[in-house]
Amino acid sequence: MWSDEFNGTAGTAPDNTKWEFDIGTGTNGWGNAELQYYTNRSSNIKLDGNGKLLSGDAPSKEAFLHLGMYQERANSAAVVHLHCLHAVAVSCLDGLNADDVFPPITAYAVMQVGKLALVPYFAPGDTALAEAVRKLAGKHHAVLLANHGPVVAGTSLSSAVYAIEELEQTARLMLLLQSHSVRLLTVEQIAELNRRFPG
Numbered sequence: 001m002w003s004d005e006f007n008g009t010a011g012t013a014p015d016n017t018k019w020e021f022d023i024g025t026g027t028n029g030w031g032n033a034e035l036q037y038y039t040n041r042s043s044n045i046k047l048d049g050n051g052k053l054l055s056g057d058a059p060s061k062e063a064f065l066h067l068g069m070y071q072e073r074a075n076s077a078a079v080v081h082l083h084c085l086h087a088v089a090v091s092c093l094d095g096l097n098a099d100d101v102f103p104p105i106t107a108y109a110v111m112q113v114g115k116l117a118l119v120p121y122f123a124p125g126d127t128a129l130a131e132a133v134r135k136l137a138g139k140h141h142a143v144l145l146a147n148h149g150p151v152v153a154g155t156s157l158s159s160a161v162y163a164i165e166e167l168e169q170t171a172r173l174m175l176l177l178q179s180h181s182v183r184l185l186t187v188e189q190i191a192e193l194n195r196r197f198p199g
């Protein structure tokens, strides 16, 4: 009996002198028309550099957006980035307040999203975009990439998801209300929310 500690460098495949791909021939119980997909593609087999075998494809080219948030926000456990319709629509509007994109229209927008900062436009994959996010991440857990979409950090995956859902709803409300006269929350009402629901 032997064991493999999978102690290779992060991102490498397991030792191919010990492990091989058995994708089956259809005659030995593997690959015999089951509702499974057999592959010898190694892109989903990775080591983490600390003795663990990981699985999963490489992260998207936008992973660095998340990294900027994690670097500046030590208590973040999750970062969510979406191309959701209404938030992207708002990100394309001219004349936005770059420090605080949303007007204070609902208590939940104030509590969950806070001050949404606008990140200037860069092409997807441009590392300058990551740097621009990192610069704002210290003060904002939610940012909106111009002509692109939102990035939100949370202390858990569910809190980041709730916040980005509220952000999308608020973007939708903002668009619905664009041609209407709106009663915004007052400075006192916002201060009270921040007092009652800090953080």
Ligand SMILES: [Zn+2]
Pocket (backbone or CB within 6 Å): 062, 081, 082, 083, 124, 148, 149
């Ligand atoms: Zn994106």
